[in-house]
Amino acid sequence: xxxxxEQGAAFDHHEGPVSEAGLRxxxxxPGLQEQAFDGCEDCLTLNFPSAADGRGFSYARRAxxxxxxxFRIIATGNLMPDQARMAFQCGFSEIHLxxxxxxxxxxxxxxxxTDVAPDQLYTKSGKAPSIWDERHRHRVxxxxxxxxxAFGALQESTNAVLLDVRTTAEWQFVGRPAFERxxxxxxxxxxxxxxxxxxLEEVSEAGLTQETPIFVLCRxxxxxxxxxxxxxxxxxxxxxxxxxxxxxxxNASGRRGLLNGWKAANLPWNQD
Amino acid sequence: MANxxxxxxxxxxxxxxxxxxxxxxxxxxxxxxxxxxxxxxxxETAETLLSRGQAEEAANRVVGTYLVALRPEDSAEPVPxxxxxxxxxxxxxxxxxxxxxxxxxxA
Amino acid sequence: MYAYDTHDxxxxxxxxxxxxxxxERRLTGQLSEEEFRPLRLQNGxxxxxxxxxxxxxxPYGELNSTQLRKLGxxxxxxxxxxxxxxxxxxxQFNWPxxxxxxxxxxxxxxxxxxxxxxxxxxxxxxTSDPFAGVAADEFVDPRPVSELLRQWSMLHPxxxxxPRKFKFAVTGAAEDRAAMKFHDxxxxxxxxxxxxxxxxxxxxxGQGRTPRVAKPFEPAVALPDLLPLLDAMLxxxxxxxxxxxxxxxxxxxLVEELGLENYRDEVRAELAGMDTAPFQSAVDEYERIHxxxxxxxxxxxxxxxxxxSTASASLQAWVGQNVxxxxxxxxxxxxxxxxxxxxxxxxxxxxxxxxxxxxADAFSAGELRITHRQNVVFPYVRAGDLPGLFKGLQDIxxxxxxxxxxxxxxxxxxxxxxxxxxxxxxPVAQELSTMLRAREATDALGPxxxxxxxxxNACGHHHAANIGILGLNKAEKENYQITLGGRSDExxxxxxxxxxxxxxxxxxxxxxxxxxxxxxxRSGADERFPDTYARVGKAPFKEAVYVGA
Numbered sequence: 059x060x061x062x063x064e065q066g067a068a069f070d071h072h073e074g075p076v077s078e079a080g081l082r083x084x085x086x087x088p089g090l091q092e093q094a095f096d097g098c099e100d101c102l103t104l105n106f107p108s109a110a111d112g113r114g115f116s117y118a119r120r121a122x123x124x125x126x127x128x129f130r131i132i133a134t135g136n137l138m139p140d141q142a143r144m145a146f147q148c149g150f151s152e153i154h155l156x157x158x159x160x161x162x163x164x165x166x167x168x169x170x171x172t173d174v175a176p177d178q179l180y181t182k183s184g185k186a187p188s189i190w191d192e193r194h195r196h197r198v199x200x201x202x203x204x205x206x207x208a209f210g211a212l213q214e215s216t217n218a219v220l221l222d223v224r225t226t227a228e229w230q231f232v233g234r235p236a237f238e239r240x241x242x243x244x245x246x247x248x249x250x251x252x253x254x255x256x257x258l259e260e261v262s263e264a265g266l267t268q269e270t271p272i273f274v275l276c277r278x279x280x281x282x283x284x285x286x287x288x289x290x291x292x293x294x295x296x297x298x299x300x301x302x303x304x305x306x307x308x309n310a311s312g313r314r315g316l317l318n319g320w321k322a323a324n325l326p327w328n329q330d
Numbered sequence: 331m332a333n334x335x336x337x338x339x340x341x342x343x344x345x346x347x348x349x350x351x352x353x354x355x356x357x358x359x360x361x362x363x364x365x366x367x368x369x370x371x372x373x374e375t376a377e378t379l380l381s382r383g384q385a386e387e388a389a390n391r392v393v394g395t396y397l398v399a400l401r402p403e404d405s406a407e408p409v410p411x412x413x414x415x416x417x418x419x420x421x422x423x424x425x426x427x428x429x430x431x432x433x434x435x436x437a
Numbered sequence: 438m439y440a441y442d443t444h445d446x447x448x449x450x451x452x453x454x455x456x457x458x459x460x461e462r463r464l465t466g467q468l469s470e471e472e473f474r475p476l477r478l479q480n481g482x483x484x485x486x487x488x489x490x491x492x493x494x495x496p497y498g499e500l501n502s503t504q505l506r507k508l509g510x511x512x513x514x515x516x517x518x519x520x521x522x523x524x525x526x527x528x529q530f531n532w533p534x535x536x537x538x539x540x541x542x543x544x545x546x547x548x549x550x551x552x553x554x555x556x557x558x559x560x561x562x563x564t565s566d567p568f569a570g571v572a573a574d575e576f577v578d579p580r581p582v583s584e585l586l587r588q589w590s591m592l593h594p595x596x597x598x599x600p601r602k603f604k605f606a607v608t609g610a611a612e613d614r615a616a617m618k619f620h621d622x623x624x625x626x627x628x629x630x631x632x633x634x635x636x637x638x639x640x641x642x643g644q645g646r647t648p649r650v651a652k653p654f655e656p657a658v659a660l661p662d663l664l665p666l667l668d669a670m671l672x673x674x675x676x677x678x679x680x681x682x683x684x685x686x687x688x689x690x691l692v693e694e695l696g697l698e699n700y701r702d703e704v705r706a707e708l709a710g711m712d713t714a715p716f717q718s719a720v721d722e723y724e725r726i727h728x729x730x731x732x733x734x735x736x737x738x739x740x741x742x743x744x745x746s747t748a749s750a751s752l753q754a755w756v757g758q759n760v761x762x763x764x765x766x767x768x769x770x771x772x773x774x775x776x777x778x779x780x781x782x783x784x785x786x787x788x789x790x791x792x793x794x795x796x797a798d799a800f801s802a803g804e805l806r807i808t809h810r811q812n813v814v815f816p817y818v819r820a821g822d823l824p825g826l827f828k829g830l831q832d833i834x835x836x837x838x839x840x841x842x843x844x845x846x847x848x849x850x851x852x853x854x855x856x857x858x859x860x861x862x863x864p865v866a867q868e869l870s871t872m873l874r875a876r877e878a879t880d881a882l883g884p885x886x887x888x889x890x891x892x893x894n895a896c897g898h899h900h901a902a903n904i905g906i907l908g909l910n911k912a913e914k915e916n917y918q919i920t921l922g923g924r925s926d927e928x929x930x931x932x933x934x935x936x937x938x939x940x941x942x943x944x945x946x947x948x949x950x951x952x953x954x955x956x957x958x959r960s961g962a963d964e965r966f967p968d969t970y971a972r973v974g975k976a977p978f979k980e981a982v983y984v985g986a
Contacts, residue, residue, distance in 0.1 A: 344489075347534060387470065388466075414910075417486070423853055
């Protein structure tokens with residue numbers, strides 16, 4: 059019998075069966091016998107009749123809530139390594155494995171299965187923070203301003219930077235804003251639109267710090283928002299998306315540069 | 331499940347790697363052509379075939395082995411009894427568009 | 438549309454890596470087929486009648502042109518050059534190899550797609566209104582809450598091994614275009630007096646061998662309460678849903694056996710003891726997602742509608758039939774029929790996918806939707822672009838002007854592909870489509886839904902159709918039962934079986950007699966099929982179909 063604990067904390071072999079204290083709950087048909095659960099003192103053992111029977115996960119979630127931390131909740135029976143993570147996230151504290159399950163799947167598979175990256179799930183499950191919590195923690199509001207508003211704010215500021223994330227081709231053929239503190243760093247690269255994997259590096263190399271007010275600009279406000287989101291995640295705190303971008307939206311005849319955006323607002327720009 | 335083994339049958343499965351339909355052949359390997367399949371006569375050989383199938387599954391070569399009951403007529407051509415097996419053998423009854431058009435895509 | 442951030446991207450990449458490892462362990466035998474099955478199913482990989490089948494998630498049916506090009510690439514590179522749009526707004530490929538699947542998942546991850554939870558006994562891909570964000574009758578854009586549900590349900594550790602599959606549909610408009618009441622949980626988004634989104638929940642709908650219309654569970658649930666409530670609803674189901682009989686394992690049976698009131702009491706008791714702290718960030722998250730959809734929406738300046746007076750008859754007919762009202766004047770919601778006369782419902786070739794992607798770039802801001810009726814929607818078309826789009830669609834054989842007509846048939850893959858099917862669906866759909874297109878040219882039948890399933894599991898939604906066809910195996914011969922009077926909209930109704938089934942070659946004539954009866958009995962050209970059926974009942978149809986035969 060093997061005993062697996064959370065996050066690879068322990069994975070030990072015990073000669074013979076491990077004593078399973080407390081109440082044993084078997085997944086009989088058609089239901090679990092929940093009334094028996096109330097008589098249990100300090101430990102609960104849930105038997106998984108098959109890997110496909112996931113009742114134990116909900117049962118453990120409820121038991122953990124009712125009994126608090128410190129109470130032992132043990133999973134036994136037929137689990138796969140791929141379910142170990144789920145078991146711990148649902149409140150199990152231990153998984154007891156028959157030797158056969160360990161030798162067939164391999165010790166490595168079991169150990170690896172409990173390596174949960176801290177932000178791997180969207181909602182909070184178990185001890186690790188969730189993706190949503192991570193996003194919440196890093197929540198910086200990205201301001202949204204039109205090109206005209208942004209230009210006004212840039213002029214008033216002493217250190218705000220205009221970050222143009224369009225492609226080299228757009229700078230060359232469409233033009234660039236004429237503003238002293240501008241930096242051009244592609245978000246996607248020309249000509250295939252592949253993500254610029256060194257975007258964040260280049261931003262930092264350009265001397266922009268997490269405190270620098272950054273106004274992000276692209277053609278029409280979509281790429282720049284994605285870039286601003288990436289900057290936000292990287293810890294930049296003062297971000298503004300130029301919502302209509304350099305060329306703005308297409309007009310009724312499909313042309314940009316007339317309806318809104320930097321050019322249409324008659325803000326200064328030039329061409330290389 | 332197998333309380334009534336078919337008297338005339340072939341052993342079928344899907345190749346685990348490709349998913350292709352395969353049949354157990356007389357030369358002791360899997361074939362994609364039912365005409366090369368080993369045909370069991372009588373329940374005893376059917377049982378042998380079934381246990382062969384289980385061994386092959388355990389060896390992770392194929393998945394989902396079972397016996398396809400054939401029409402009892404003494405014809406050379408193996409023809410399944412059941413509608414499902416007839417359709418499985420025949421493939422989609424509508425033409426499948428041609429494959430091999432990768433050249434249109436940028437790598 | 439929603440764009441992945443680094444978390445979303447890492448999530449799908451990790452999942453693809455994990456599946457690659459699982460495939461390797463399967464091939465070396467560390468994982469038995471019995472263990473591997475739920476793992477591959479949760480990554481969309483089935484073993485079907487002929488081969489493996491990979492079902493790829495199209496969350497709430499929304500795609501961009503880059504993603505569609507990638508699907509075309511997969512069709513041509515790893516499959517036999519075509520794919521099939523499903524009644525869950527997904528796409529499936531019929532011939533992938535197991536050994537190629539990890540590469541396919543990597544390709545999908547590179548364009549922010551995945552195949553997670555498109556199968557298996559877990560929370561499936563969420564479906565929604567294909568007109569989301571542009572419908573003239575919309576209260577609330579259903580996409581932000583659908584995306585919230587996608588994230589909430591992804592690898593939810595508690596709900597990956599439910600008694601049975603679990604399907605959500607979300608709609609936010611007056612007309613239900615998502616068949617919300619035929620889902621395990623249906624969500625109808627509305628707004629409260631102060632303009633905040635609230636959600637009416639329905640539970641226990643479904644099709645299969647026991648079709649049920651979902652029952653009202655809780656009205657006007659506020660956003661902060663939504664996910665805790667769903668967690669509680671699923672937990673009670675996971676603990677008490679039946680596992681002894683797969684045909685009685687869906688939540689509809691639990692709700693029926695317990696009684697709606699008892700089920701509701703159990704859920705409320707669970708909710709009362711629940712710690713809702715883990716859901717605190719969900720409201721922020723909804724706002725983040727909502728802002729993304731807003732930002733990505735193209736700017737649509739109101740414009741003129743299209744003057745069709747000098748247009749060709751074919752363009753006029755196509756616009757009249759396939760274009761739906763847009764919330765912005767001068768813009769059009771274009772429904773592209775994937776039901777060509779005599780064709781296979783929902784099948785598109787790799788070539789067509791690439792061409793559709795180009796058309797979406799040219800005429801729909803690079804975005805499109807897949808509908809649960811197996812068609813495609815372009816949501817952002819300028820009225821003035823309709824002729825150009827029509828021409829482009831004619832070039833690729835997707836300009837059939839039959840949206841909403843009887844020939845706009847839903848059909849499951851049936852016994853041409855599916856391992857569970859009892860009869861073929863596709864050849865029946867093809868024959869009916871040819872017959873119906875001829876009739877639609879002369880008779881003004883009006884909108885009629887005609888759906889075909891190749892077995893009792895009802896993937897072809899026959900129960901929910903005005904005219905449903907169910908393919909069965911009767912003594913090793915294909916046999917087709919007709920149901921009448923079903924509907925999948927906000928007045929959802931399960932169709933009634935008309936009588937004994939028919940051989941395949943008798944089906945078109947029988948359907949012809951059903952249509953004759955409707956035409957002769959309807960109170961006027963504007964009385965729809967299910968309304969006529971509800972008024973006159975089964976008898977006259979039965980008599981016409983069986984006695985007249």
